Amino acid sequence: MTDLPWTPDFEVWPIDHHAARLQHSAEALEVIWSDGRTSQHHVLLLRENSPDPATIHPKAREMRISPTGIEAEVAITGAGILESGAVDVRFSDGTTSAYHPGWLRGTAWFGAPDPIPPILWRGADLTEPPTFDGPQALEDPRVFLRWLEALRDYGVARLRGLPQQDGLLEEIVTRIGPVRESNFGRQYVLEIKDDPDSQAFTPDRLLQHIDMPTRETPHGLQFLYIRANTTTGGEGIYVDAYRIAEDMREDEPEHYQSLVTDVWDYSNRARRSDYRARGPVVETDANGTITGVRYNTFLRAPLRAPLEVQARAYRAYRAFCARAQDPRYEMTIRYEPGDLLAFDNRRALHGRAGYDAKGGTRFIEGIYADRDDLHSCIRTAHRRIRAEAQS
Numbered sequence: 275m276t277d278l279p280w281t282p283d284f285e286v287w288p289i290d291h292h293a294a295r296l297q298h299s300a301e302a303l304e305v306i307w308s309d310g311r312t313s314q315h316h317v318l319l320l321r322e323n324s325p326d327p328a329t330i331h332p333k334a335r336e337m338r339i340s341p342t343g344i345e346a347e348v349a350i351t352g353a354g355i356l357e358s359g360a361v362d363v364r365f366s367d368g369t370t371s372a373y374h375p376g377w378l379r380g381t382a383w384f385g386a387p388d389p390i391p392p393i394l395w396r397g398a399d400l401t402e403p404p405t406f407d408g409p410q411a412l413e414d415p416r417v418f419l420r421w422l423e424a425l426r427d428y429g430v431a432r433l434r435g436l437p438q439q440d441g442l443l444e445e446i447v448t449r450i451g452p453v454r455e456s457n458f459g460r461q462y463v464l465e466i467k468d469d470p471d472s473q474a475f476t477p478d479r480l481l482q483h484i485d486m487p488t489r490e491t492p493h494g495l496q497f498l499y500i501r502a503n504t505t506t507g508g509e510g511i512y513v514d515a516y517r518i519a520e521d522m523r524e525d526e527p528e529h530y531q532s533l534v535t536d537v538w539d540y541s542n543r544a545r546r547s548d549y550r551a552r553g554p555v556v557e558t559d560a561n562g563t564i565t566g567v568r569y570n571t572f573l574r575a576p577l578r579a580p581l582e583v584q585a586r587a588y589r590a591y592r593a594f595c596a597r598a599q600d601p602r603y604e605m606t607i608r609y610e611p612g613d614l615l616a617f618d619n620r621r622a623l624h625g626r627a628g629y630d631a632k633g634g635t636r637f638i639e640g641i642y643a644d645r646d647d648l649h650s651c652i653r654t655a656h657r658r659i660r661a662e663a664q665s
């Protein structure tokens with residue numbers, strides 16, 4: 275395999291299928307694979323990904339040319355399969371390029387993009403977060419990876435039985451990616467404050483919410499490390515807001531329409547900061563796929579919209595709220611010392627039962643990070659596993 279061409283990335287591409295036959299026109303290459311599937315590759319896509327040092331920087335693996343650096347009328351003039359299994363393509367501008375078959379197959383279009391869909395849940399389906407042994411996860415990268423994949427798929431995942439160690443939370447989070455700081459600091463402690471700048475720092479019940487709806491992009495991940503908890507009450511409550519949104523898309527289409535289009539204003543309340551952001555409750559991409567929620571009942575600012583929009587937006591918000599606080603959707607868990615709860619702050623709503631502050635000690639550390647780092651960490655872990663399998 276050493277004579278296969280390099281690729282315009284650092285991926286370790288598996289070769290599960292080989293190119294059996296080729297056809298080409300001036301505009302496209304068609305590959306018929308050993309499993310009978312067919313893929314089509316446009317001339318411009320192939321030309322701009324040509325693994326030659328003039329097109330792709332051989333060390334950075336980034337493109338060196340822009341679309342205008344390629345002749346507008348460039349054509350494929352020939353194609354063949356090399357002995358190594360690479361696919362050789364000749365272009366009208368004189369370039370000849372050999373493509374790694376794993377890359378060609380792995381980047382091909384087979385009728386649908388290939389996202390990993392979230393696994394949606396209600397409290398009845400998922401009574402506890404997916405849970406992994408903390409010390410084992412720290413020791414074994416594969417267990418750590420399974421924890422991260424559960425976080426990606428369910429929006430909430432837990433490590434249990436971690437030792438009590440100052441700095442451990444940040445050590446674990448920075449294995450995934452950089453900490454994303456906030457006005458609450460690099461790391462915060464959930465404790466009762468005399469002059470709280472958030473209801474989180476009181477013993478009161480906290481209704482289900484996301485944190486940081488007041489930011490242009492709310493923090494993607496939150497991690498809570500339980501250092502001590504001997505109080506009565508204070509259970510953690512988690513809700514899958516994507517499940518709620520999908521149920522409303524089905525059952526309450528008018529409210530759903532408001533949730534994805536009507537824009538709410540959020541503002542934090544603090545003496546030394548003034549964060550504000552706007553957005554719909556349910557964020558969707560161009561295909562209508564849900565990508566996040568911006569839901570927090572206690573950080574909403576007055577809604578600035580025409581009266582008829584105010585009326586329908588309030589009705590829809592109330593309907594969403596009714597589900598967010600409906601026990602059918604809630605997963606309620608007791609926090610034990612040594613637990614580390616990780617959750618997707620833009621998907622899994624979190625809340626807290628009130629607790630008796632005089633009845634014991636409660637000490638929880640928290641850190642934020644972002645989703646991109648989680649996904650990058652999972653991808654590079656798989657890349658290492660594939661590299662090991664190939665060596």
Ligand SMILES: [Fe+2]
Nearest residue numbers: 474484485624
């Ligand atoms: Fe919170």
